[in-house]
Amino acid sequence: MPMAFDGVTLHAIVKELKKEIEGGRIEKIYQPEKEDLIFTIRSKGKNYKLLLSANANYPRIHLTKEDRENPLEPPMFCMLLRKHLQNGRIAEIRQVEFDRIVEIDIETKDELQNQAIKTLVVEIMGRHSNVILIDKASQTILDSIKRVYPDMSKVREVLPGKKYTYPPLQQKLSLKDLTYESFKEALLRQKTKKIEKALVEILQGFSTTLSSEVSFQCSISDSFVETLGEEKIEQIYQKVRDIYEKVYNLEVKPCVVFLEDKVADFSCIELTQYKKRLLFDTVNEAADKFFFEKIKSANFQMKSSDLKKIVQNILEKLYVKLNKLQEELAEADKAEIYKLYGELLTVNLHSIKKGLEKFRTINYYTGEEIEIPLDKRLSPSQNVQMYYKKYNKLKNAFNTIKKQISETLEEINYLEGQLINIENSTTLEELEEIKNELIEEGYIHKHQKKKVASHSLSQPLHIVSSERF
Known part of the structure; x- marks a missing residue:
């Protein structure tokens, strides 16, 4: 920013x-x-x-x-x-x-x-x-409001009982006492830099915003200092002096500027380099508008990102669940082969001896030879029971798993739709509606405490007394 x-x-x-x-x-x-x-x-x-x-x-x-x-x-x-x-x-x-x-x-x-x-x-x-x-x-x-301890700064401590000292101030030219000679000399020492950077380096109180506006008004945007002639340097100096005089006399044109309908910057002077700009009567009003919109936008982005992360985490778990269910369904699909094994073993029960690890017979459905694995620890009749138990278990599981897959796919489709809704949201109110719906559907606990990285823009829940203390 x-x-x-x-x-x-x-x-x-x-x-x-x-x-x-x-x-x-x-x-x-x-x-x-x-x-x-x-x-x-x-x-x-x-x-x-x-x-x-x-x-x-x-x-x-x-x-x-x-x-x-x-x-x-x-x-x-x-x-x-x-x-x-x-x-x-x-x-x-x-x-x-x-x-x-x-x-x-x-x-x-x-x-x-x-x-x-x-x-x-x-x-x-x-x-x-x-x-x-x-x-x-x-x-x-x-x-x-922020205490600065010795282990936090080697420059100065900010603690109760300590003497107050100014933070290190940069040695730059004062706008109040600026002369053309001092300005030109300091500027030419920055000859390998672009004019926008050079002005920030040499002038007290100047930002990239102001420097860019000066270079824009002088038609030298992105020019290097070493390419400037005497006439251009004098023009830049006059623009700088003009800004100072207008600010000193409060003859300002405060404005907030926009890029793609989002607040981009504000200043005490009219930033003519931007096409979309909103003028204000006072700089305080411009500042209030700029920061209100900027912070609202940042809060929106943060809340959108947090909500998206919650939904994505749930989706990742559902994708894993779906994959596991599909594997279980593939296993459950083997129920019919276990039923066939049970039937063929029953027909040939008199021909099977205990202790065999496999038994070969003819599949009377296809007329082809089939090999049936046996548990040699079990009797022939116990092997039959084993395969019928597997068949019944998998048959029941098959229907249950199919139902679970259907429900999981519904959840995935719903949450993928909510991700699209979050992406398309443009206001905090829309995000709040999505969040409330996710709470009602049980995807977010109403009083869920989330681990959130320290963020200067966070808006914690406040309890307000009748006197608004």
Whole structure:
């Protein structure tokens, strides 16, 4: 997935947040998922919901309109945030340069009712993303949504009582102080790289999404830096400066773009390289739409894959069962030969002596000679009884096995049809209908616990109290 939450887009989001919720009061704090937080904020006569996520696949910060269910028992970090931040006032929201780090200063009171400022640090850095609460005066970490122990990172620890330090920041050109000379010099040092990669390497806050848009607008997509002349380099520089000025002044055109009717990316600027794009009034609205659709799609794919795996596992067992039944049917089909052996032995009973391992006689149905195996431990009459017992057993088994094969084939046809239905499903509701039908048919236990690999997008079952805690 493209890193939609680049520093430039985050800069626009922070500017909007400052405008909307800076000075607002935190009324409620929830933690609906392991790595997601939602703050209910009252600001300028309006209610807002601020989403903070340290999800490895979808780390982000933006206002949201999505309703989320909350667990009956709030997690420890959520309770800590409520203790320190609930009813606090958002004093300042700022971004660390153009990096993907946001700091939110919150004025609150300590245990002695003295004025205090706590800082909530949101680090948007893929699997290293985090939400950290620190005491601003001492820069001491109170806790974090993800604790980082010494055996997890050699760079820095994120633990209660430790001093907060920034993660290693990349040495890139700041958009704020960018000059043509510094830009050109840094760009030409990347001469063997394509322009899209080069811009990401040298500019703070730039992503592949923005770089691709710049190269598209300059008509140099996939061009190597070393092929660019002075005129093109100046054109690229002007495009970069134009993006900065528009974001700085919040003269943006936020959009979500689509490929094959699926959300592909979003940005604070209009991505003209995509044919299908949806414009929004604010970057926060675009972010909310993008991540809602992206996560819904990912959840759909995950649930579809899980359901498909369950059906495929059942089918594999049925295929093995069918193969075994067909082998048993082939054996049961020998019933008539055992009946013939019994009849021929009965007719020739007076000619058979005990201790023989085989007996030759004429098959009166065909007129041909036939050899009948005997158990030398048994008497002639016991051998007759043995073959009639085998005949009766296999005759009964034959009908039973044929019925089992028919039933197994019906199950296989049904489940193969359900696999096709899963493949053709386009919504979570359709998948849920298939799952419920499989539960009713007894293929899935209603409260079946499945071993599922750790997945950042999982949606665990929540119990919600009357107060939605």
